[in-house]
Amino acid sequence: MIATVFALEFESAGFQAMQSRQLCVSVWTLGVAGRRSGPALRRMIEKARPEAIVSAGFSGALQPGLELGTIVVGENFSDPQIVRAIPPHCDFRAGPTITVPEILETVAAKKTLGESSRALAVDLESEHLYRVCLDAGIPMLSVRAISDTLEQEIPLPGSVLLDPATGRPDPVAIFHHLFKHPSQAPQFAKLVGNARVARQKLATALGIIVPALLKSNSGNR
Secondary structure (H helix, E strand, O other): OEEEEEOOHHHHHHHHHHOOOOOOEEEEEOOOOHHHHHHHHHHHHHHOOOOEEEEEEEEEEOOOOOOOOOEEEEHHHOOHHHHHHOOOOOOOEEEOEEEOOOOOOOHHHHHHHHHHHOOOEEEOOHHHHHHHHHHHOOOEEEEEEEEEOOOOOOOOOHHHHOEOOOOEOOHHHHHHHHHHOHHHHHHHHHHHHHHHHHHHHHHHHHHHHHHHHHHHHHHOO
16 A cells, blocks of 8 residues: 555545545655644554655646646655656656755745755655654655746745644634735735645646556566
8 A cells, every 4th residue: 555645624625636546555644744744643653554655746847847736755764776767758856855944935935945955845744754753664755846946936925834833724813814914815816826836736647657656566566
């Protein structure tokens, strides 16, 4: 069995909708983002141990040329054998990614991190999940869809988009912030629209990757 792991429900919804019951795949939604995702994954592994884990979600671009919806395979957080199982014709970008503790809100912050790290993209979970998988001896593949490009600012503070105390989005806090700052509403709507595009691109990519991994696993038995 392969587990496809998402931090939040919004990220997983596209793949859930197209999931075939014939595939031997579990879709795990951790319900938390950031550093809390690691312990949440560990608890799930204790209940059901998969043969491999595909960590999937959104990323911010750190390099120019990564357009909205581009699929990035984080090679530094992926088992090399699983990476080789991805069909060679897929138009995915493979390279290093980086995990940070907070959402990068500005173009300047993303450019600075991109230049210093040489990473393609940034997220909040991959490193935490990868360490859990290493400890458990389970191979992992990191697959991310770009939801904000290098040139795109995040219109709301990261602490509003994602409650730092819970690791979850708080719709009430977002509503109250937009009520106080109505000029930010159009950019927030654009951010949500971009996230929907990234979600669909991610679901499509997983629809290619996961069957290939299942085929590879069956061939290795």
